[in-house]
Amino acid sequence: MKFLGLVLLALLAGCQERVVTFRVSIPDLAGLETPVPDLIVTFLPYDRDSILRTLETGAPPRPHVGELDSLFRAFRTPFQRFLLLSDSAGRARQTADSVRAAGLDPAAPETAAAALASRLAAARTTLDAARRELWPTITAYRQDVAAWEDSVYRDYRKVTRSQADRIFATPVADTTDALGWGSAAITSARWWATARTVDPADPNREWYWNVRVEGDTVHLDPRTGRNRPRY
């Protein structure tokens, strides 16, 4: 036959199943990369960041960025001191308990644990004071930022829906398991995996990913993500 052997490939003119596996991991308080369980990862058939950047073009700058950065810095010091002492006090308590359980003299470790507990209590007081002092302003600024986002990104839904409709693709999501793994069935279009999770070392920062999906496995980790302020 004249046309024997004609095989036409046109992936964007058809529906095709594709299963993508992903894993999310971030540094824990000790800096060790640790899986993130129960995190929703969304697969979008468009580049979210690119759309946001376009919408921001010509818009006034995001409000209070400098002030919020300064407030976040002010909060970070007492917060991280509290975290550090919390960890040390926990370990000191465990040591004292182990010594006691072993029938040894617990006086020295008990003294160390008590001292750390006392410093931890002081750190908690400082942290609570910082929260009382800084949080109302942070919250108020964040409301302004949210209002700015509502205004600047008001067409986001319309734009993304139009992009998704054009290629007959709708976002899909999955939640990571205890080991940080998940999977999603997507079509043959171009996809981006997006997710965010609060940085355990700083409640005013987050890990954020918007990663182009290439291949069958996506790694959302410090190398592919950004650690950014939570305005």
Added chain:
Amino acid sequence: MIRSFVVSVIALGVAGAARLAAQDVPLSARTLGSAAAPVTVYEMSDFQCPFCRRHVLETFPVLEQEYVRTGKVKWVFVNYPLTSIHPNAVAAASFAMCAARQDKFWPAHDVLFRNQETWGPLKNPAPFLLTLVDSLKLSRAPMVACLDKQETVAQIKADAEGAVKSGAQSTPTFYVEGNLIIGAQPIGLFRMVLDSAYAAKTRKK
């Protein structure tokens, strides 16, 4: 390499067709056109696939007019639901296959594709699909029994397995006399392939 691929596809396609013919809803119940038509097209399709819908609404009516009604081509529908991305595809395929038992496959096929945007996103499409029973003038009781007992699901699965063996990896895929057309291609491409296939078939005679 392409030639050997095509040969194997032909073998699998014929074997798949023979196997399907022996099953509950015969291929003839979802075949349009004269049995004597020299060219056969197997359309491997998913009722929830928007590209299949585009083909059915925009391209197929012209193909039907030019090739099926003129006796050149017979058009066979093969189920290939992509369940991981189209959770309602099997429910819709079941509906069409149950309708085929009442010789209403093609009316069901058309109404399913026309209303894809309505039932496609539903969490449970069954109530909506049942509303189509009356509009298609289907006997309700056998239709409900067929759907409830999932009487055609095994056959849909067999269809899908046959489609995969025939080389389909996406929908719609068209098996035309040993060749695959992949995707909802423009009418011009179908014309080129079908004219060529028809010429080759009739020249042999």
